Amino acid sequence: MRNWPRNLKLGVGLLIAWILLAVFGPMLLTGDPTTMDLMHSLHPPSLAFPFGTDNLGRGVFTRVVYGTRLDLQIGLFCVVPVFIIGTTIGIIGGYFGGFFDGLSMRLADVAVAFPFLVAVIAIVAVLGPGLTNMYIAVAVVNWVSYARITRSEILVVKQMDYVQAANILGFGNTRILARHVLPNVITQSLIYASSDVILAVFTGSSLGFLGLGAQPPAAEWGLIIADGYSFVSQAPWISAFPGLAIVALAVSFSLLGDGLADVLRPELGR
Amino acid sequence: MLSYILRRLLLMIPVALGITLAVFLLVRLIPGDPARAILGIHATPDLLAAVRARLGLNDSIVVQYLIYLRNLVQGDFGQSYYYGEPIARLVGERAVPTLLLLAYSTVLTLVLAVPAGILAATRRDRAADHVVRIVSTVGVGLPPYWTGFILILLLSVTFKIFPIGGYGNTWGQRMFNLFLPALTISLNVAPLVMRALRSSMTEALGAGFIDTARAKGLSGWAVLLRHALRVAILPAIGVLGLNIGFLVGSTVIVENVFSVPGLGQLMISSINTRDYPTIQMVTLIFGVIVVLIYLATDLLQMLLDPRVRKAQIG
Numbered sequence: 001m002r003n004w005p006r007n008l009k010l011g012v013g014l015l016i017a018w019i020l021l022a023v024f025g026p027m028l029l030t031g032d033p034t035t036m037d038l039m040h041s042l043h044p045p046s047l048a049f050p051f052g053t054d055n056l057g058r059g060v061f062t063r064v065v066y067g068t069r070l071d072l073q074i075g076l077f078c079v080v081p082v083f084i085i086g087t088t089i090g091i092i093g094g095y096f097g098g099f100f101d102g103l104s105m106r107l108a109d110v111a112v113a114f115p116f117l118v119a120v121i122a123i124v125a126v127l128g129p130g131l132t133n134m135y136i137a138v139a140v141v142n143w144v145s146y147a148r149i150t151r152s153e154i155l156v157v158k159q160m161d162y163v164q165a166a167n168i169l170g171f172g173n174t175r176i177l178a179r180h181v182l183p184n185v186i187t188q189s190l191i192y193a194s195s196d197v198i199l200a201v202f203t204g205s206s207l208g209f210l211g212l213g214a215q216p217p218a219a220e221w222g223l224i225i226a227d228g229y230s231f232v233s234q235a236p237w238i239s240a241f242p243g244l245a246i247v248a249l250a251v252s253f254s255l256l257g258d259g260l261a262d263v264l265r266p267e268l269g270r
Numbered sequence: 271m272l273s274y275i276l277r278r279l280l281l282m283i284p285v286a287l288g289i290t291l292a293v294f295l296l297v298r299l300i301p302g303d304p305a306r307a308i309l310g311i312h313a314t315p316d317l318l319a320a321v322r323a324r325l326g327l328n329d330s331i332v333v334q335y336l337i338y339l340r341n342l343v344q345g346d347f348g349q350s351y352y353y354g355e356p357i358a359r360l361v362g363e364r365a366v367p368t369l370l371l372l373a374y375s376t377v378l379t380l381v382l383a384v385p386a387g388i389l390a391a392t393r394r395d396r397a398a399d400h401v402v403r404i405v406s407t408v409g410v411g412l413p414p415y416w417t418g419f420i421l422i423l424l425l426s427v428t429f430k431i432f433p434i435g436g437y438g439n440t441w442g443q444r445m446f447n448l449f450l451p452a453l454t455i456s457l458n459v460a461p462l463v464m465r466a467l468r469s470s471m472t473e474a475l476g477a478g479f480i481d482t483a484r485a486k487g488l489s490g491w492a493v494l495l496r497h498a499l500r501v502a503i504l505p506a507i508g509v510l511g512l513n514i515g516f517l518v519g520s521t522v523i524v525e526n527v528f529s530v531p532g533l534g535q536l537m538i539s540s541i542n543t544r545d546y547p548t549i550q551m552v553t554l555i556f557g558v559i560v561v562l563i564y565l566a567t568d569l570l571q572m573l574l575d576p577r578v579r580k581a582q583i584g
Contacts (some may be wrong), residue, residue: 110288114557117519118537122553125541126299202413206523209415210538225416229527232419232434233427240423243416250411 008259014252022072025065033058033066033219042235052237054227064242066219071201071249074131074213074220078138078200083193085139086146087186091177093147094154105151108144116141120203121212129212131204138203145196146189153185160184187264194257198250205246221246271572278568282561289557294338296553297546298331308351308546347551352543357551361533365555367437368532370444371521372559374452375459379510379517382460387467387506388494394472402468406461414520418454418527425450435529451528455520459513466509470502477501504575511567515560 004012026033037057045052051060093101111119123137124130157163158181166176205222207213214220216227221242228238300307305321313321326334341348347357390402426434438444474480475498483493522534529535533552540548 106284106288109285110292112515113285113289113561114292114553115515115517115519115522115560117516117522118553118556121522121537121541122293122296122549123299125537125549126296126546127301198411205413206415209523210526212541222413222415225413225419229419232423236423236427239416239419243413243419246413246416247408247411250413251407254407254410 005259005262007255008263011252011254011256011259015256018068018072018249018252021065022068025068029062029065031059031062033063034217042231044235045237051241052235054224054235054238055231060224060238060241063219063224064221064245067221067224067242067245070214070218070220071204071246074134074204075197075200077131077135078142078204079193079196081135082139082142082196083146083189086143087150087189089143090147090150091154091181091185094151095158095173095177095181101151104147108148111141111144114141116199117203117206121207121210124207124212129207129215131214134204134207134213138200142196145192149188149192150185153188154181157181157184191257191261191264194253194260198253201246201249274572275569278565282565285561286558289554289561290339290342291335293550293554293557294335297325297550300546304546308544310544342554348547350540350545350548352540352545352548357548360536360548361551361555364531364533364536364552366532367444367448367530368521368525368534369559371448371451371455371525371530371532372518374445374448375455375517375521376510378452378456379460379463382456383463383467383506384499384503386460387464387471387502388499390464390468391471391475391502392494399468402464406464409457409461412458414454414458414523415527417457418450418524421450421454422527435527437529437531447528448530451524451530454524454527455517458520459510459517462513463506463510467502467506470505471498474498474502500574504571507567507571507574511564511571514563514567518556518560518563 035058037053040049040053040057041055043049043053043057049059049061051064053059054063089104093104114122119141120134120137123140124133127133127136163176163180166180171180201221204213205220205225208218208220208222209226211226214223216223224242225239228235228240228242231238297304303318303322304325305318305327306313308321309317322328326337329337345358347361349355350357350360353360386402386406390399393399421432422434425432432450433447436447438447480493480498483497488497521532522537524530525532525534526538533555537549537552540546540552
């Protein structure tokens with residue numbers, strides 16, 4: 001750990017801080033993120049309400065802290081399933097080739113022809129708004145990145161002497177793939193996943209903003225920003241603070257991704 | 271060169287078919303009866319039957335797809351349930367602001383990224399480089415619906431320079447009104463292009479032909495712009511091309527933030543009115559736009575880079 005590059009240390013530290021905030025933050029707060037209190041609507045930031053209050057008198061600080069939970073969950077649920085599905089498809093397709101490979105790559109060509117956000121919105125439009133349908137939509141579209149990354153890695157690794165040697169030794173395909181191939185092809189996907197979390201949170205909060213993701217009165221950052229748009233001149237704090245949270249989260253994960261790239265892919269250099 | 275373009279166009283056919291198939295199947299994803307989903311729970315049986323017939327739901331799915339393709343080719347995109355006018359006209363009107371916004375944000379992206387990239391590469395590891403890199407790290411993390419808010423807050427509400435949204439009637443007005451939306455998108459994309467340019471520019475500046483150009487006695491600017499940038503801009507254009515999907519996706523949000531009457535706004539309002547044929551068509555158009563831009567990027571790179579040109583033809 002001492003040899004870790006600075007950006008990785010910082011990235012990991014910030015990630016831990018975010019997780020702690022998501023898990024314990026809400027416990028330390030006395031307020032509730034959804035209870036209305038019309039006596040205190042549109043209060044500017046003060047000691048009692050560090051980020052001010054919204055039109056319904058809810059503390060923006062409380063809502064942003066609770067939002068950490070929801071938005072990190074969005075990041076997790078958008079990335080982990082597609083990571084597993086995409087990597088598996090990429091490994092099987094890349095290693096065995098043939099019909100499955102051809103089919104999955106043609107599907108991939110079609111999936112990337114649509115702008116990511118447009119594809120997700122279109123699928124959510126027919127399935128209905130809400131987070132679960134958004135996770136499904138993201139999975140339908142985003143497995144492609146992981147499958148393509150893993151596949152291109154595996155085409156190289158497949159030709160390596162150690163894989164050939166394992167083949168000659170008569171090891172089963174499962175053993176070769178799990179023990180020899182997987183560890184060597186997974187790094188690129190991992191690096192990509194850390195930046196993909198940002199894209200996931202962007203997507204989740206964009207859909208929340210457009211009214212297609214998390215539904216009111218949920219405390220989700222994109223939703224809070226959307227709430228504040230009607231009060232841009234009266235109460236800019238409503239939208240300003242959750243946005244800062246998103247920017248901070250994005251910077252944390254991009255430090256993490258850069259750091260991981262430096263450690264796992266030293267040959268890329270800087 | 272012509273044969274390469276032809277081959278590249280032929281390769282687009284399966285993708286184009288795939289896009290139409292995906293968009294066709296999209297509406298079949300509607301849980302339950304699509305006709306009921308469109309008309310709502312109070313629809314009469316007669317009306318349901320009419321919509322089923324209009325959607326061709328009584329035929330087999332293969333026949334339905336072929337009919338859908340035939341209609342597309344004939345330019346019959348169907349009728350919008352909500353607006354009650356042909357979708358072709360609706361989409362055609364809305365495509366203009368979106369394409370203008372796309373072009374505008376691409377230009378702004380280059381205007382921001384190219385000087386910053388050159389600055390960072392020539393002042394590598396000095397203060398200017400660090401500033402550019404920090405600003406770009408933050409820039410990538412700016413969600414468009416929030417950047418839009420901050421820009422509105424600063425430049426529309428506080429300083430009252432730009433309008434809060436809208437499109438305008440003359441081209442001048444449009445260029446003025448679309449400045450903030452385009453800036454919002456490019457603040458997000460420019461950092462990526464800048465990073466690519468910084469690294470390719472650094473590499474180019476270390477190459478032998480730069481020493482040669484300097485030895486010939488060319489001025490610093492001439493070396494930088496006519497020799498180094500000419501090589502270094504290619505990977506940056508590639509990165510811009512790769513992120514075009516992201517850029518197009520951002521227009522959906524930005525149009526809704528700034529009330530630009532484009533395809534993205536049409537898409538969201540059609541979702542709210544359950545106007546599925548319109549959603550279907552807008553999705554298709556977005557797919558077509560992206561595929562065409564990929565094609566244009568490829569051809570542009572080929573035009574600019576003799577090495578690619580040779581590799582493709584030879």
